[in-house]
Amino acid sequence: MNRFRVSLLPAVILTTAALSLWIDYAAGQEIALTPMQATEVAKGYRADGLKLKPVVNDKNETIGRINDFIFGKDGNIYVVLAVGDFTGLSGHLVAVPFRSLKLDDPSGNIVLPGASRTALEKLPVFLSNR
Numbered sequence: 001m002n003r004f005r006v007s008l009l010p011a012v013i014l015t016t017a018a019l020s021l022w023i024d025y026a027a028g029q030e031i032a033l034t035p036m037q038a039t040e041v042a043k044g045y046r047a048d049g050l051k052l053k054p055v056v057n058d059k060n061e062t063i064g065r066i067n068d069f070i071f072g073k074d075g076n077i078y079v080v081l082a083v084g085d086f087t088g089l090s091g092h093l094v095a096v097p098f099r100s101l102k103l104d105d106p107s108g109n110i111v112l113p114g115a116s117r118t119a120l121e122k123l124p125v126f127l128s129n130r
Contacts, residue, residue: 043105055101056083058108063117066110067093068128081112083120093126 047069068080071126077098082091102111 050103050110053110055112056107057115058111058113059105060118063112063115063120065093067091069098070095080126081120084117092121094120094123095126096120096123099108 050066050121051068053066055064055066064081064083066079067082070078070080072078077097079098079101080093082094083094084091096112096115100112102113107110
């Protein structure tokens with residue numbers, strides 16, 4: 001019976017060592033940007049640079065300002081707009097998907113196509129839980 005325990009012990013130790021190496025490898029993988037991805041990131045926009053910027057509709061009417069950004073647990077990004085406020089610090093807060101905004105408009109404005117102040121004011125008020 002002792003012989004069985006002794007021969008089983010090296011197998012348990014070897015299996016444990018192999019699993020611990022595999023777990024360390026899986027947990028220790030590095031995430032790095034390729035040069036192409038880094039170039040694309042550099043072409044992007046900083047959140048601080050967009051905060052408090054006015055947002056217009058496609059008729060060039062100012063409909064609000066960017067108040068904040070929400071990074072959803074689902075991976076989506078939302079923009080909190082202060083509608084009808086020209087300072088961006090108060091007003092009727094609503095959240096819209098970031099992808100709805102046009103940042104590279106030829107006018108240089110941030111555009112929310114098809115939006116109006118009246119339509120945005122009918123959306124539910126955004127209340128932060130944090």
